[in-house]
Amino acid sequence: MCDKALITDPYRQLDDYIDSLPYKKENLIAILHQAQELFGYLPDKVQWHIAQKLDIPSAKVYGVVSFYSFFTMKPRGKHVANVCMGTACFVRGAEKLQAELEKQLGIKTGQITSDNLFSLDSLRCIGACGLAPVMMVDGEVHGRLNEAEEIKQVLEKYRPENIHEPTDSQGGMKM
Known part of the structure; x- marks a missing residue:
């Protein structure tokens, strides 16, 4: 049965x-x-x-x-990074942001990293123009990304060695 x-x-x-x-x-x-x-x-x-x-x-x-842009016909990485290419982001450096992401991830837009951890895409506009240039990772918006180090810090948040379970005040795991 x-x-x-x-x-x-x-x-x-x-x-x-x-x-x-x-x-x-x-x-x-x-x-x-x-x-x-x-x-x-x-x-x-x-x-x-x-x-x-x-x-x-x-x-x-x-x-x-x-x-519908939500649907995809290609496999995606565990974490999906999207660069906003709307007008405000484009004017404020979205192309540089995208190029830096491609460099740091070692892939081109539309591809997946060899470890399947990240995929990189672009969107027309996510509506966070005041934070331009913007990228979104797994639905979380990260804005004003103009420096390579800032981009690296965002990506590091999503790497397995940097994802930790919440702990209580004594350092134990929260259940």
């Missing part, structure tokens, strides 16, 4: 999620969010699977995936 909590196959988990929805076709975006959560991205094979499950054209699924 198989306990649902033990199900690890992402396709099975996705199917179970879809089956739990009362209006399947109307929940395409929610289904895509769930699929991206399970797979990390939305490759053609996953999009086709969703189309088959919902009995809709795969072009419709692709159209939604390619329209």
Whole structure:
């Protein structure tokens, strides 16, 4: 007998999620969010699977995936860094910020570091113009990044050796 909590196959988990929805076709975006959560991205094979499950054209699924910037068809790193390329950020040095990130991470925009820790992308605008130039890592905004050392400090926050569990006042782990 198989306990649902033990199900690890992402396709099975996705199917179970879809089956739990009362209006399947109307929940395409929610289904895509769930699929991206399970797979990390939305490759053609996953999009086709969703189309088959919902009995809709795969072009419709692709159209939604390619329209919304939240969805990605390429694998991402554990931490996603996005450089804002909106007007305010661009004028205040977004290109230099992007170039420095590429240098420090050893990748080009649109790529993933060899350890799969970071992926680097750009966005049109994140709405933090007063902090320009800005980058966002995993949804956290980091602004006024004009120096290589500032950028290095932001990246270091996301490296495994610098991520610590919260501790209580006696130095023990908080539970």
